[in-house]
Amino acid sequence: MVKIGQIALGDFPLLLAPMEDVSDPPFRAVCKDGGADLMYTEFISSEGLIRDAAKSRQKLDIFEYERPIGIQLFGGDIGNMVESAKIASEVNPDLIDINYGCPVKAVACRGAGAALLQDIPKMVKMTEEIVKCTSLPVTVKTRLGWDDKTKNIVEVAERLQDIGIQALTVHGRTRVQMYKGEADWSLIAQIKENPRMRIPIFGNGDIDSPEKALEYKNRYGVDGMMIGRAAIGYPWIFNEIKHFFKHGEKLAPPEMADRVKATRKHLEFSIRWKGPKLGIFEMRRHYANYFKGIADFKPFRMQLVEAPTEADVLAVMDQIIEHYSVPV
């Protein structure tokens, strides 16, 4: 049984990755249905939270049915990170996660996210102060290192464990790699091979099928996996992987009825959480993903993204059901 503090996560948990502008409550609701064992908010700016910026505050919204859920924070200033961890703890998530992996310039060039990979003493100090300021378990998500010459994650993992983090997720790329090339999990396996390590180590990067998940589970010996892009428009991936692990055969892909059901739920939760205008607007970038690979779908997709009201979107979904003869 994998545990983060007192949180029991099953034998081989599958985590939903924090993803900016994606991992919001509506998306998390469908991923929870799809079998995600632990989910995170998208990263939240420590400075934004302290300023009480409405956008950052809204990202703290978490719901009972989402548990266990972690709030992810990023920032370059230790004092601000501590202050924001206190604010985040007040909304009572199951854990606080620190982002030391974000490679984008706006974050890393301001000394936050993956920038901390260039200053390990500061990373360790920041983590230590956050662990001290909250009673919640603190976890870290990071990358292999800054660049090819500084892939120091094996040593960093041990230092972070020593100052009290309770789980570590490693994306198998360096900052310099951004999202290019193939994620390399061999150093993640080395963290696990260190006999001093006792906290759960989760691998991340490029898991996009049950076969790959099984291959990586066996080859790299991690305690669980985090999945990001493959869950976008395909929340079934979690249960598909679990089924494959258990039975050695693949679940049938989702029927059109399942796709419509998940899309409707995502839309409904978007409207509830963001209001009708923004909820309908932001949902538009998800339709193509939910119906990827469906023959002759383009005209319906066009109608979905142009539909101005919830009733109009639902009417298009009714047409989809009729066209593809989905049993209702």
Ligand SMILES: Cc1cc2nc3c(=O)[nH]c(=O)nc-3n(C[C@H](O)[C@H](O)[C@H](O)COP(=O)(O)O)c2cc1C
């Ligand atoms: C659109 C997008 C937004 C992301 N935002 C975050 C974020 O807020 N925090 C974070 O730690 N990682 C973020 N990531 C990185 C993912 O969590 C994950 O590490 C990465 O996508 C690799 O996993 P995958 O191959 O399963 O997608 C983001 C990735 C994407 C594609």
